[in-house]
Amino acid sequence: MSRTKNKRTKVLNPDAPRGSLEAKQPTIDLGVECYGKNGYFDKESMQTEWQKIWSRSWLLAGVVSDLREVGDYFLFEVLDESIIVTLTKEGIKAFYNVCSHRGAMLVNEPRGNQKVFVCPFHNWTFRNTGDLIRITDEDTFDPRLIGHRPGLVGVACEIYAGIIFVNLQDDPSPLHQEIGLPEGYLEAYRIDQMNVVRHVVSEWGSNWKVGVEAFYESYHLHAVHPETRGVMGDLNVQYDLYAFGASRMIVPLGQPSPRLHDQKSVNEGLQFMLREAGLDPDEFKGNAADVREAIQQSKRRYAEEKGLDYSGFVDGQLSDSWATGIFPNVQIGCHPEGVFIMRFVPHPKDPERFFYDTMTMFLPSDGAAKAPLWMGLPEGTDVSGRLRPPTEHYDIDQDPNLGLVLSQDAAFLPKVQRGMRSKGFVGQLWGEQEQRLRHFHVELNRRLQIE
Numbered sequence: 366m367s368r369t370k371n372k373r374t375k376v377l378n379p380d381a382p383r384g385s386l387e388a389k390q391p392t393i394d395l396g397v398e399c400y401g402k403n404g405y406f407d408k409e410s411m412q413t414e415w416q417k418i419w420s421r422s423w424l425l426a427g428v429v430s431d432l433r434e435v436g437d438y439f440l441f442e443v444l445d446e447s448i449i450v451t452l453t454k455e456g457i458k459a460f461y462n463v464c465s466h467r468g469a470m471l472v473n474e475p476r477g478n479q480k481v482f483v484c485p486f487h488n489w490t491f492r493n494t495g496d497l498i499r500i501t502d503e504d505t506f507d508p509r510l511i512g513h514r515p516g517l518v519g520v521a522c523e524i525y526a527g528i529i530f531v532n533l534q535d536d537p538s539p540l541h542q543e544i545g546l547p548e549g550y551l552e553a554y555r556i557d558q559m560n561v562v563r564h565v566v567s568e569w570g571s572n573w574k575v576g577v578e579a580f581y582e583s584y585h586l587h588a589v590h591p592e593t594r595g596v597m598g599d600l601n602v603q604y605d606l607y608a609f610g611a612s613r614m615i616v617p618l619g620q621p622s623p624r625l626h627d628q629k630s631v632n633e634g635l636q637f638m639l640r641e642a643g644l645d646p647d648e649f650k651g652n653a654a655d656v657r658e659a660i661q662q663s664k665r666r667y668a669e670e671k672g673l674d675y676s677g678f679v680d681g682q683l684s685d686s687w688a689t690g691i692f693p694n695v696q697i698g699c700h701p702e703g704v705f706i707m708r709f710v711p712h713p714k715d716p717e718r719f720f721y722d723t724m725t726m727f728l729p730s731d732g733a734a735k736a737p738l739w740m741g742l743p744e745g746t747d748v749s750g751r752l753r754p755p756t757e758h759y760d761i762d763q764d765p766n767l768g769l770v771l772s773q774d775a776a777f778l779p780k781v782q783r784g785m786r787s788k789g790f791v792g793q794l795w796g797e798q799e800q801r802l803r804h805f806h807v808e809l810n811r812r813l814q815i816e
């Protein structure tokens with residue numbers, strides 16, 4: 366029986382040079398295995414994932430622009446662990462957030478500036494480099510107990526393209542060997558120069574993997590987000606698979622979905638995008654098929670006028686979303702003016718919940734640049750980067766105010782979670798538009814098998 370293989374494989378720019386970041390990656394046949402569904406519900410799987418995935422993978426902890434002055438720190442929480450990530454005189458370091466005396470949590474504020482940490486239990490004091498500098502009533506301790514000056518226990522920490530990753534293994538492989546993305550891919554966006562302009566953590570009613578899966582495909586756009594049909598080429602998406610579970614989809618923006626009958630009219634959504642790119646829709650001579658290119662050209666011109674360096678970006682990057690996944694739980698929506706970093710963080714106790722942690726980052730501008738619509742920022746958000754806004758937290762039953770599309774996902778995913786529980790459901794059947802999901806599960810499975 367012959368398979369109709371790669372019927373819908375899309376190459377967005379057939380002229381992209383081989384080996385370039387834009388070029389379509391070679392197709393990988395990942396088979397048709399149907400994975401079980403227990404990993405979405407039971408605590409045992411959660412425990413295994415903790416041991417094999419979260420305790421062993423490089424995890425996105427934060428971004429360098431959140432640590433500007435020596436002493437700046439933030440806490441990174443993953444399941445039961447809390448990690449202090451801080452800028453010291455010697456660079457960025459990470460430590461378990463626990464006092465070496467009797468194990469009290471050292472820091473409770475999620476971010477701040479402290480060059481020393483004083484334990485709230487008995488006031489043992491540590492430098493932010495981890496050194497223990499004071500033991501209260503030291504003469505009451507046997508020197509054999511404290512002679513080695515037990516400081517804070519370090520966590521492996523690496524910086525990559527302005528992003529801080531940590532790894533709970535004692536001696537992990539270097540990050541660049543495991544991240545899977547080609548060199549220069551994330552670096553091109555200059556995330557190290559961007560500032561967080563909004564940080565939202567909301568609790569969602571499904572397993573974290575249901576979150577990853579929903580954001581790794583654009584197959585559900587027409588059904589769950591029908592209003593995107595006017596401006597997103599959902600059937601023209603290019604899917605690319607990299608090593609170690611990393612992947613990317615290029616979602617062309619500024620073109621109608623091929624599912625729409627009308628491929629000519631410059632619909633309201635396209636008009637909006639033209640306006641956003643500095644073009645007057647009333648003067649626009651082309652039809653719907655010309656909008657994406659017009660946006661690219663206008664952005665290129667705008668960048669030149671404003672002295673923004675877009676020389677490292679191909680035209681497609683100026684208009685489209687390069688949604689880039691890093692195993693296990695990250696997707697970054699990459700755009701020249703800013704990035705949208707999302708993390709799918711498991712709930713520490715309940716396998717049927719996760720935290721959707723999103724940071725919107727923006728390149729500093731002279732104030733002229735407005736945040737584009739894709740960022741979904743509430744009216745009046747300060748994008749200057751002068752002030753790091755506090756993280757907003759939303760409970761499971763609150764609308765995280767992330768814009769219509771993300772609210773639709775938040776409302777829908779619990780229904781997937783519940784449906785998957787049913788005796789009538791065996792396991793997921795992924796098509797080619799869902800190849801990133803299979804790729805993710807192949808890597809997940811590979812790591813779960815490692816002793």
Ligand code: FES
Nearest residue numbers: 464466467484487
């Ligand atoms: S537990 Fe920290 S000083 Fe005692």
Ligand SMILES: [Fe+2]
Nearest residue numbers: 579589770774
């Ligand atoms: Fe969605």
